[in-house]
Amino acid sequence: MSIEVGSKLQGKVTGITNFGAFVELPGGSTGLVHISEVADNYVKDINEHLKVGDEVTVKVLNVESDGKIGLSIRKAKDQPKPAQSNSGRSRSNHRSNNDYRPKETFEQKMARFLKDSEDRLSSLKRQTESRRGGRGSKRG
Structure with missing residues (x-):
């Protein structure tokens, strides 16, 4: 099975290190989920989030020429789009009336x-x- 960047796959945690977790993907290949890609918040100890044998959904971030596969658990989660408020303005462009200044x-x-x-x-x-x-x- 060919692993493509951007695809979401089911995998099984096969090993845990202090810098991430190794996940076995369909087809027998193994990829690494770096500790920064485990959760949306700061992860001090990866063992609080994952255990060997856990089934996880991962997103393929990159595939190196030497066969290394970079994975992410946090990017595999379906994230809701930010709600549009104030007649279509995004949050970053939103200013309340009392602090509005022209450019x-x-x-x-x-x-x-x-x-x-x-x-x-x-x-x-x-x-x-x-x-x-x-x-x-x-x-x-």
Whole structure:
């Protein structure tokens, strides 16, 4: 049986190491599921997720010329598409009404940042100098 990149297959875990798990595929070939491809969240100990003899569904990520097969369990899971909200805008482009700003160039952003920064700095200097009786305070 030819193993093609992108195909989903059933396999059996035959071995576990600290860096991943070996999975026997149909046809007798064996591939590696790297520890980063076991679950969507961080996996500290692969033994908490897999055991030798487990039946798993894997997706073929790559097939090397030397016969090594890269597999993924987390990519084999059917992931729901993110829900479209706010009349078709995706989440990454979504901004709430109170923080909406039109597109700015880098120079405009930098000018705004500098102005805000100078305003904050001058206000801070006024507050601290008046408390200390420094050079900026009015003397009678």
